[in-house]
Amino acid sequence: MNQKPVFLGIWLGLILYAAFIAPPNDPNTTTLILNLSTGSWEGINPLVISLFNLMGIWPIIYMMVLLFDGREQKIPAWPFVATSFGVGAFALLPYLALRQPNPEFSGEKNLLLKILDSRWLGLAVTLGALTLLGYGLISGDWQDFVRQWESSKFIHVMSLDFCLLCLLFTFTVQDDLKRRQTADDSPLQWIVWVPFLGALVYLCRRSPTIAKIAKNSTPKEA
Structure with a gap:
């Protein structure tokens, strides 16, 4: 199945929805974003604080997959991942539409890729994400969040x-599993379908990336 039209369609639909269907802009949105960004959280619903910060965790999660994918692509992944820190899926969808299937990784891993390939980073990201998630779910006011979701374009x-x-994460990991030579019957194949938590488990449990061997390489003489 050609997924490019699907991703492009979702991207255009998301833009149109945000522009014309989502609730109108709240006049206090700029102040809210500034307070959330600077840690001035007094009086802000913990659910909003948690969601805002988890949106900063997601680009790190995608970075741990897509920067390996981008090694073999005609277009680099890093500009899209970097932009996703500000606009999330709005930045990642064009990359997913433009990329080609890529089940292999070649060359040496630089320092950044070695860090991104580390399970220790996966554990650190998981710890931070679960802390934020727990804070929001335990301390948050759901009635207030629903009210803001219905009235604020930013929250919505x-x-x-x-x-x-x-x-989208479930689609990005399929080639990543192959680059790591993960068995087809691995539980990771279906764990990633668990929203958000599946992505965290995947990053903690996946095997290291295995580089392909160049076909024209010859063994060294003893």
Whole structure:
């Protein structure tokens, strides 16, 4: 199945939805974003604080997969991943539409890729994500969050963006599993379908990336 039209369609649909269907902009949105970014969280619903910060965790999660994928692509992945720190799936969808299937990794891993390939980073990301998630779920006011979701474009679109990132991750890991020579019957094949938590488990449990051997390489003489 050609997934390019699907990703492009989702991207255009998301833009149109955010522009014309989502609730109008709240006049206090700029102040809210500034307070969330600077840690001035007094009076802000913990669910909003948690969601905002988890949207900063997602680009790190995607970086741990897509920077390996981008090694073999005609277009680099890093500009899209970097932009996703600000706009989430709005930045990642064009890359997913433009990329080609890539089940292999070649060359040496540089320092950044070695760090991104580390299970220790996966554990650190998981610890931070679970802390934020627990804080929001335990301390948050759900009635207030629903009210803001219905009245604020920022909260509304950010929530949908989070859900979409959960879904898109399942498509990004299929080639990543092959680059790591993971067995077809591995539980990781279906664990990634668990929203958000599946991505965290995947990063903690996946095997290291295995580079392919060049076909024209010859063994060295003893």
